[in-house]
Amino acid sequence: MARKSSAVDPLRLDNQICFAVYSAAHAFNRVYKPLLDRLGLTYPQYLVMLVLWEHDDVPVKEIGEKLFLDSGTLTPLLKRLEAAHLVKRTRSREDERQVLIALTAQGHALKEKARSVPQSILAASDCSVSELVTMKDEIVALRDRLNAVIGE
Amino acid sequence: MARKSSAVDPLRLDNQICFAVYSAAHAFNRVYKPLLDRLGLTYPQYLVMLVLWEHDDVPVKEIGEKLFLDSGTLTPLLKRLEAAHLVKRTRSREDERQVLIALTAQGHALKEKARSVPQSILAASDCSVSELVTMKDEIVALRDRLNAVIGE
DNA sequence: GCACATTCAATTGCGAACAATTAAATGTGA
């Protein structure tokens, strides 16, 4: 039998969608870095701020569900955001197990400085908005199917 | 002026391709985890092994170029692979600055156990091969455009 | 009311990921 063609070898790096996603995520991170440095945020911190700019005063768990992150990641990250005076962490009075995350005035204000970020990313991706939307929807659909398998 | 529709608000989490990629990468990682646990590898270690299974006895830099990782990430990772008896690290005699990474017999043998991994991932993605190939190519093209911007 | 399980955040430990620096080896130009 002939040796398997490298074009279809499933163990070839080039053939793995997962590596494509993994390396694209790192590439995005490197593009975001200089933009977010100006805001004093890391990319995961920026994601948390995006969540809070949409809906403030929420428990840690809700942030985690939206970003697919757990308390082991979020607790120290939120403490750093608190140290930067962007959020306030307070125990809920209705349910003392929960910690509610609220934006400070500074945290709200940062949203204005963040408005220019998406368009810089769009420019870097060198791609039409409609193409990006299509890709985004496909990737989200794939992600959700993967997460469904994990939940079993 | 009417309030901007949330469907096109560029600061909305749901509208960001970058978050789609970021969260998909984590979802992939979670699917890989139980499969790779059986091999005793983490996902980045698995990527390094994929590179080595394709081409052995290469300097650290070459691995880094293929995976878009630097020595700060690879040096400790490779030391862990060496501690697991999967690779050997030796200074090149032609150029003493380089460290060459070679597979051990165990490292070579592990490739056989890894063959079942891609098909498990394919099953989890619940998607046709041709769809995945198309998506992969699009994501790689996007990644390469992003990396081109970084290189400027 | 009380034992029990569940929920939620925090903690600990380990493995990435990367910036910045260090140090050694190599290459280059005068």
Add this chain to the structure above:
DNA sequence: TCACATTTAATTGTTCGCAATTGAATGTGC
């Protein structure tokens, strides 16, 4: 040859990401 830049890994310090555990608060079934 010798000063100088370049290349390559290694190191250090900070931040993610997650598994596993802890501990407090809450809910439940009897």
